[in-house]
Amino acid sequence: MAGDRVKVSVIMPSYNKAPYIGRSIESVINQTFADWELIIVDDASTDNSMEVIAGYGDGRMKVLRNEKNMGIAYTRNRALSTAAGEYIAVLDADDISPDYRFEHEVDFLEKRKDISVVYGGCQEIDADDKHGKLYISAFHNPSFVKANLLVRDVIPNGSAMYRKHFAEKHNIRYREEFMGMDDYLFWIECAACGRIAGVPETMLYWRNLSDNATARSVKEENGTKREKKYCEIHGEALRRFGFSLDAGELEIYNMCLAEGGYRLSNSNEAEGFLRVMRKLCGQAAGKEERAEYIKVFRREFGRALEKSYIWD
Numbered sequence: 001m002a003g004d005r006v007k008v009s010v011i012m013p014s015y016n017k018a019p020y021i022g023r024s025i026e027s028v029i030n031q032t033f034a035d036w037e038l039i040i041v042d043d044a045s046t047d048n049s050m051e052v053i054a055g056y057g058d059g060r061m062k063v064l065r066n067e068k069n070m071g072i073a074y075t076r077n078r079a080l081s082t083a084a085g086e087y088i089a090v091l092d093a094d095d096i097s098p099d100y101r102f103e104h105e106v107d108f109l110e111k112r113k114d115i116s117v118v119y120g121g122c123q124e125i126d127a128d129d130k131h132g133k134l135y136i137s138a139f140h141n142p143s144f145v146k147a148n149l150l151v152r153d154v155i156p157n158g159s160a161m162y163r164k165h166f167a168e169k170h171n172i173r174y175r176e177e178f179m180g181m182d183d184y185l186f187w188i189e190c191a192a193c194g195r196i197a198g199v200p201e202t203m204l205y206w207r208n209l210s211d212n213a214t215a216r217s218v219k220e221e222n223g224t225k226r227e228k229k230y231c232e233i234h235g236e237a238l239r240r241f242g243f244s245l246d247a248g249e250l251e252i253y254n255m256c257l258a259e260g261g262y263r264l265s266n267s268n269e270a271e272g273f274l275r276v277m278r279k280l281c282g283q284a285a286g287k288e289e290r291a292e293y294i295k296v297f298r299r300e301f302g303r304a305l306e307k308s309y310i311w312d
Contacts, residue, residue, distance in 0.1 A: 009085030116194030120203025138198025
């Protein structure tokens, strides 16, 4: 029963996901690993999500509801505070876990006591569960995962499982002011305090609904604010991982590594980005992840140069 000591607590925030949440719940119920609880927190949905959820009578499910819409970070934290499991599995209410996911990830964490977070590959699906073109592979090397988190979120959120004690020990929570990018900052904090490793199997079927009209309007309305928050996350990652840039250098770094991409417009911008990356490579000296940091910095400069306007 939910609330008793279990191995895995699945935290599932939900807002207006009535067409899909049933398939998400079923993907948990169908797991080959049975020692779990599913904590669903409905964020004051205005559709019939609660009726859909009520149609599942599994005693391992615990359903909570926010009195008003509070956002995904608050909702995840509420689910996390209720969790009784040794491990926390993340799953959004429109995504699907393959039936072997919990078994494989628990087995990995049981064997690898040095790893705090495990994640896997991610396959895009559409509204009808058909596979899309996008597939995201997992990085196996914890040092390479950490280095990549400096430039972008490489962890498909719903593919991950982490140790609850680890998050509690380091007071790692989902921060509410980051406009849905709270998971990126969460993984940065995890990488700063522990080790994150990937496994080769697909651990998530991610439903790509980002092209709908609502998502587009939200992005357009809050685009500038989101850009600023993304820059804050980059700055936090650099600080937490022991790097330092002055204000001008950080502006160049954020411009060239913007969430939506950026094309260098001239050689002066390219030279400025090169200076920043060289400085970061120098600061990587003496760090355990030195080789991985330098590989990522060189790769990002190469990508920026390749797609720049200076070749036009």
